[in-house]
Amino acid sequence: EAQVTQNPRYLITVTGKKLTVTCSQNMNHEYMSWYRQDPGLGLRQIYYSMNVEVTDKGDVPEGYKVSRKEKRNFPLILESPSPNQTSLYFCASSLALAGGPAYEQYFGPGTRLTVT
Amino acid sequence: GESVGLHLPTLSVQEGDNSIINCAYSNSASDYFIWYKQESGKGPQFIIDIRSNMDKRQGQRVTVLLNKTVKHLSLQIAATQPGDSAVYFCAETGNQFYFGTGTSLTVIP
Numbered sequence: 001e002a003q004v005t006q007n008p009r010y011l012i013t014v015t016g017k018k019l020t021v022t023c024s025q026n027m028n029h030e031y032m033s034w035y036r037q038d039p040g041l042g043l044r045q046i047y048y049s050m051n052v053e054v055t056d057k058g059d060v061p062e063g064y065k066v067s068r069k070e071k072r073n074f075p076l077i078l079e080s081p082s083p084n085q086t087s088l089y090f091c092a093s094s095l096a097l098a099g100g101p102a103y104e105q106y107f108g109p110g111t112r113l114t115v116t
Numbered sequence: 117g118e119s120v121g122l123h124l125p126t127l128s129v130q131e132g133d134n135s136i137i138n139c140a141y142s143n144s145a146s147d148y149f150i151w152y153k154q155e156s157g158k159g160p161q162f163i164i165d166i167r168s169n170m171d172k173r174q175g176q177r178v179t180v181l182l183n184k185t186v187k188h189l190s191l192q193i194a195a196t197q198p199g200d201s202a203v204y205f206c207a208e209t210g211n212q213f214y215f216g217t218g219t220s221l222t223v224i225p
Binding site for chain 2: 004033035040041042043044045048050056058059090092104105106107108109110
């Protein structure tokens with residue numbers, strides 16, 4: 001089954017404790033992306049990757065890191081989480097066409113993160 | 117940054133009626149505009165997209181209209197069904213994606 005998986009689905013942590021949210025897709029997609037979703041603000045793009053070893057900042061990259069060492073995986077790293085990073089996080093993937101991503105993004109089920 | 121806004125945060129329609137969800141965008145240079153549906157507890161799901169050089173695109177029971185003059189995008193859902201109840205997001209993109217804040221559609225049986 002074609003899918004994007006994220007782990008963990010729920011996480012409660014404390015300020016400053018490094019954490020990683022994993023994302024994996026089995027569709028051989030080039031484009032992968034992380035979003036955070038907050039009430040009243042919609043989805044905001046954190047980082048995206050057009051292909052292996054290629055990553056770019058989205059709209060709200062501060063406090064986050066990503067890596068793209070393999071095509072299927074795109075982990076999101078919070079080196080020193082803070083309460084304002086409490087949010088619902090989504091990973092997504094799509095094919096990449098010449099000049100940009102295909103627009104049918106496939107989203108993972110979400111990771112609800114609480115930082116106290 | 118970009119600004120993508122939906123006109124109404126909530127919309128209620130009777131089952132069987134047509135629904136229209138509106139969206140305003142700010143970037144004239146965006147290549148594509150996309151509509152997503154998000155059901156409770158799930159990630160967004162692609163519905164339909166439209167390229168910037170088109171005015172209208174139809175899918176199954178859905179139509180997207182693009183008015184570049186006023187930077188307005190709309191999603192029309194024909195014969196709305198209870199399963200259409202969800203939050204709908206518009207998005208614009210080049211390489212980055214910019215999402216609106218969403219309209220919550222409730223279908224009244």
